[in-house]
Amino acid sequence: MLDRILLSINKLPAFPATVQRVTELLKNEDYSVNEIVAVIKFDQAVTANVLKISNSAYFGVRQKIKTIHDAVVYLGQQHLIRAIQTASISKFFTNKGYGDKVSELWEHSVAVALMSQILSRHMYQKENSVLYTAALLHDVGKLVMGEYVQDASKKIFELVNNHAYSFLEAEEEIVGINHADLGGRIAEYWNFPAEIRDAIALHHRPNIIDLEGNPLISLIYLSDQFCLTMGIDGGMDGLAHRGFSEVTKKFQLREADIEKCMLLLLEQLKQANELLGIVDK
Amino acid sequence: MADLVVGISDLKCSGQQSDVIITYALGSCIAVVVYDPMARVGGMLHFMLPDSTLDKNKAAAAPGMFADTGVPLLFKSCYQLGAEKKRLIVKIAGGASILNDADYFRIGQKNITAMRKIFWKNNVLIKAEDTGKNCNRTVKLQLADGKCFVRSSGGAVEEL
Numbered sequence: 001m002l003d004r005i006l007l008s009i010n011k012l013p014a015f016p017a018t019v020q021r022v023t024e025l026l027k028n029e030d031y032s033v034n035e036i037v038a039v040i041k042f043d044q045a046v047t048a049n050v051l052k053i054s055n056s057a058y059f060g061v062r063q064k065i066k067t068i069h070d071a072v073v074y075l076g077q078q079h080l081i082r083a084i085q086t087a088s089i090s091k092f093f094t095n096k097g098y099g100d101k102v103s104e105l106w107e108h109s110v111a112v113a114l115m116s117q118i119l120s121r122h123m124y125q126k127e128n129s130v131l132y133t134a135a136l137l138h139d140v141g142k143l144v145m146g147e148y149v150q151d152a153s154k155k156i157f158e159l160v161n162n163h164a165y166s167f168l169e170a171e172e173e174i175v176g177i178n179h180a181d182l183g184g185r186i187a188e189y190w191n192f193p194a195e196i197r198d199a200i201a202l203h204h205r206p207n208i209i210d211l212e213g214n215p216l217i218s219l220i221y222l223s224d225q226f227c228l229t230m231g232i233d234g235g236m237d238g239l240a241h242r243g244f245s246e247v248t249k250k251f252q253l254r255e256a257d258i259e260k261c262m263l264l265l266l267e268q269l270k271q272a273n274e275l276l277g278i279v280d281k
Numbered sequence: 282m283a284d285l286v287v288g289i290s291d292l293k294c295s296g297q298q299s300d301v302i303i304t305y306a307l308g309s310c311i312a313v314v315v316y317d318p319m320a321r322v323g324g325m326l327h328f329m330l331p332d333s334t335l336d337k338n339k340a341a342a343a344p345g346m347f348a349d350t351g352v353p354l355l356f357k358s359c360y361q362l363g364a365e366k367k368r369l370i371v372k373i374a375g376g377a378s379i380l381n382d383a384d385y386f387r388i389g390q391k392n393i394t395a396m397r398k399i400f401w402k403n404n405v406l407i408k409a410e411d412t413g414k415n416c417n418r419t420v421k422l423q424l425a426d427g428k429c430f431v432r433s434s435g436g437a438v439e440e441l
Contacts (some may be wrong), residue, residue, distance in 0.1 A: 238434035
């Protein structure tokens with residue numbers, strides 16, 4: 001089974017180059033709007049979705065965005081990259097993963113991405129686009145694993161319910177690999193930088209490597225746990241994941257902080273309807 | 282038949298026999314289900330956090346967010362449809378936790394405790410309860426007969 005799963009990574013479509021090209025262009029302070037528009041327009045699937053989500057209250061633009069030109073002008077660097085990321089990544093969400101509906105895993109992924117920015121602002125007083133990308137992709141392994149895990153769900157739940165396994169440990173035992181690890185391999189296949197790859201691969205095991213090394217890992221781990229707790233879990237694994245209190249201690253998060261972050265997420269999810277809506281129900 | 286869907290921090294009540302009230306994906310949140318078999322009026326609350334002192338403004342805007350503001354509103358809303366306190370049957374589900382969360386992320390446990398305290402203080406008995414563990418749950422209430430069903434992640438549908 002494991003061989004088949006690993007082989008199916010190579011059948012995934014390549015990651016759209018649009019994101020990287022736009023990010024490169026935006027690095028130049030006096031970037032040309034027309035040049036960026038040209039790159040985005042080239043990718044029609046992404047264009048349609050960028051337009052849909054640009055008008056989301058989440059991005060807070062007052063003007064009505066009707067064209068890609070408007071989007072480049074009004075969204076600003078950070079939000080433009082984020083809109084393109086969201087539009088590109090949503091294209092891969094075409095199966096149910098571990099859930100009952102295609103939209104469930106996407107909603108979870110968007111919620112974790114929004115939460116990652118709430119936490120980043122709380123701890124570092126700024127947002128972080130690399131973190132946003134990694135968060136949106138953290139469960140990408142479930143898209144490939146979904147089928148196998150749905151088939152093996154009886155055996156997996158037997159271990160979770162009666163033998164004190166976490167869902168991740170049960171995946172390893174029954175399927176031969178866990179969804180986080182598999183996600184890391186997909187990120188590698190797509191040539192994502194190591195910090196994104198590791199953040200995906202270790203999002204349930206932030207204890208494995210030095211927490212100081214790559215803060216993305218702990219931030220995505222926490223964002224994920226927050227969303228699981230709120231019931232925005234996108235699949236059958238529910239809350240059957242291990243908690244590591246050293247992470248909350250490291251960030252000095254008190255219970256009231258955690259609860260306030262949850263309230264913020266609830267508010268932002270309402271503003272982000274357009275982001276949630278670009279994947280088929 | 283109409284499905285009334287209760288979102289996070291929301292509550293719905295009905296006296297329509299054909300209605301089904303449903304809430305999806307309770308993690309640490311809790312669904313409080315009430316039903317008056319005489320008036321055939323029922324309701325459901327899906328609260329997220331135990332205590333409204335965290336954010337008074339948000340609690341005023343969305344009382345269903347917290348146990349201490351949501352539960353009274355649920356009862357009052359059912360009274361308006363003809364339910365009576367002494368006849369209301371109360372069932373609760375949810376309040377799950379992450380594995381080994383002894384010293385943090387105790388929201389599931391805190392929710393369970395806060396809610397029990399509210400009912401105890403108000404002399405209301407909880408008829409049935411499916412709380413704790415680490416699964417998420419979907420809860421359904423049929424107004425026609427007051428039957429309440431819970432589906433846990435990885436489990437079958439069971440009557441509560």
